[in-house]
Amino acid sequence: MDIMLSADQKRFKEECRIFAEKKIAPLAEKYGETDEIPADLVRAMADHGLFQLLAPEALGGKAVKSLPLCLVREQLAGVYCPADVTFAMQGLGSYPLVLAGNEEQRARFLTKLGAGKLLATYALTEPEAGSDVGAIATEAREAAGGFILNGMKRFISNGQAADMAVTFAKTPLPGKPKALSAFIVEKGREGFGVHKRLKMIAPHDLAELKFEDCFLPRENLLGNPGDGLRIALGTLDLFRVSVGAAALGIAQTAFDAALAYAKTRVQFGRPIAGFQGIQFKLADMATELDATRALVYRAALRQDAKGEHITRVASMAKLYATEAAFRIVDQSVQIHGGIGVMAGTTVERLYREIRALRIYEGTTEIQKLVIARSLIDR
Ligand SMILES: Cc1cc2nc3c(=O)[nH]c(=O)nc-3n(C[C@H](O)[C@H](O)[C@H](O)COP(=O)(O)OP(=O)(O)OC[C@H]3O[C@@H](n4cnc5c(N)ncnc54)[C@H](O)[C@@H]3O)c2cc1C
Incomplete structure (x- = not known):
């Protein structure tokens, strides 16, 4: 999949991975399952400059780009979903001001949103x-x-x-x-x-x-x-693909856990990875993961290039990524056997976390309607 990204984009992705591993993972460990948004989680993301990606024009930078949002969300969601949701909501609450805010509104809110001093x-x-x-x-x-x-x-x-x-x-x-x-x-x-x-x-x-x-x-x-509908839909148009990226991050973590477990769990005298039934699952999961990544990156790159059929490819990416990620997480639970449904295990948490992504920012069914309409109206 790396052939789709430039050297700079690969470097940025790697920076995001390291940030998630070094700064977000310890906070995930510290706070675990919480419905609150911890102040030090917001500060860590703000200090790393992540919120500035959401309104760069207003802060003297370049236009908001889809690919960086996707690369950030892929890495955050793979490590700690509350971090990913906080980042996404900051974007969903900032981008309407980027789209339609006047000078006074941008000055009043966007600088503080970009610095993480306000949450949206x-x-x-x-x-x-x-x-x-x-x-x-x-x-x-x-x-x-x-x-x-x-x-x-x-x-x-x-x-x-x-x-x-x-x-x-x-x-x-x-x-x-x-x-x-x-x-x-x-x-x-x-x-x-x-x-x-x-x-x-x-x-x-x-x-x-x-x-x-x-x-x-x-x-x-x-x-x-x-102007409300234009602003609402314009905002969702940008962020839809990034929901697919978050699903991708969750699926990658579930896949990595399944592969590692299959190589170490011994039954009938050998690691379960030695059984064809498990190998077929791993092969399907890896293939769906690659297909997900390709669709998400394609949609983001096309959005950034302002290419054709953006709405359709964005809906395809959101639809496929969230559905495939759900299947991958489910198979990861299956490979973990009883451990996979024990409260407190990674895959059990991912199984609960992935579910809502098939619903929010346009359900699977609505994405299919959008794709079909764009095909029929072409
Ligand atoms: C965890 C979570 C976070 C959310 N965060 C936000 C947020 O921050 N801000 C916000 O504004 N909203 C948010 N939402 C709302 C989310 O966007 C909606 O839940 C979603 O758009 C679906 O609306 P609904 O739940 O009312 O389902 P409904 O629209 O009632 O749909 C019910 C079912 O009917 C299907 N359906 C509906 N219409 C059709 C049709 N024409 N053809 C075929 N099937 C159809 C749907 O696909 C679904 O399966 C969030 C939702 C969740 C679960």
């Missing part, structure tokens, strides 16, 4: 609006000097830890009753807060957020009224 989240999903974004019911009513928001957001990652959220609400326009607008909401605003924390099968800071007559001044509107 992205709040789109609602109880009645998951795959169907058009069903969003949260409403922003115009009021003197701004907007008043009412509604509920569900399944919001880093919902508790985030200092600010980019959120989306209906702002009906003439002839467009479902028009959406995007807003920046800071923690501590009256009428806005965590309604309920949600417990997932794997560690994750997940929450419902509630708006109850929450006043937002006009300067918190991103872009113009009605």
Whole structure:
């Protein structure tokens, strides 16, 4: 797969691997399974400059690139999923400002987000609006000097830890009753807060957020009224491939664990790696891993080159990577036998962690719809 990456990209990937191994792995050991986002985890990523990759233009650098995001997420997710989710959410909460923020908004938020002094989240999903974004019911009513928001957001990652959220609400326009607008909401605003924390099968800071007559001044509107859908989807377009990269990182760790275990676990007088039944599993896993990496890197490289059929290749990468990673993790559990389902083992944790990736940022079924539409409409 290395033929797809330039010397610089390979060097960057190796730096990310070393960073994850040296700085993130000890924090994973220290905090284990937690729904909180530890301050020293954020600091480690900030000190390494990772958040600056998410808004470089605003910080005097180059445009946000897909491949570096993927290489970071591949390495972080393989070591500690809460680190990967924190990085991803910082990106999902920053990129709408990169896309649509004015000078004042960028100056107010992006420098601090890039330095990890503020944590961000992205709040789109609602109880009645998951795959169907058009069903969003949260409403922003115009009021003197701004907007008043009412509604509920569900399944919001880093919902508790985030200092600010980019959120989306209906702002009906003439002839467009479902028009959406995007807003920046800071923690501590009256009428806005965590309604309920949600417990997932794997560690994750997940929450419902509630708006109850929450006043937002006009300067918190991103872009113009009605730009919300463009901003929401533009952000997801960039990050979709990187979900595939996170799945790849998890799958690689599961594969490495399976291979090592198969070579050392002895049954019937020899390592189980000597049995063809296990060899076939390892061969399938390695092949799917390579195919995943190829699809993810292809999509990221094409995004960065602004090539053709970006939407389709990005959906293909997210779809295949998350489904293949789930199969690889499952086979790794199988190769570990009873050990694989014991609480506290690596593969048992990965088995719980991989599941949500087939659902968030567009489910497998929605990716298939996107791919099919792009084929039929071509
Ligand atoms: C761990 C986690 C973290 C998340 N973090 C965030 C976050 O930070 N911010 C945020 O805004 N959201 C977040 N989400 C929400 C996530 O994006 C949604 O869960 C996802 O889009 C699916 O919506 P839903 O759960 O309401 O399922 P639904 O949309 O109700 O779907 C239920 C099932 O129906 C299928 N389905 C729906 N429509 C169709 C169709 N047209 N054709 C075929 N099948 C269909 C789906 O694929 C799925 O299998 C998170 C979710 C999870 C689980």
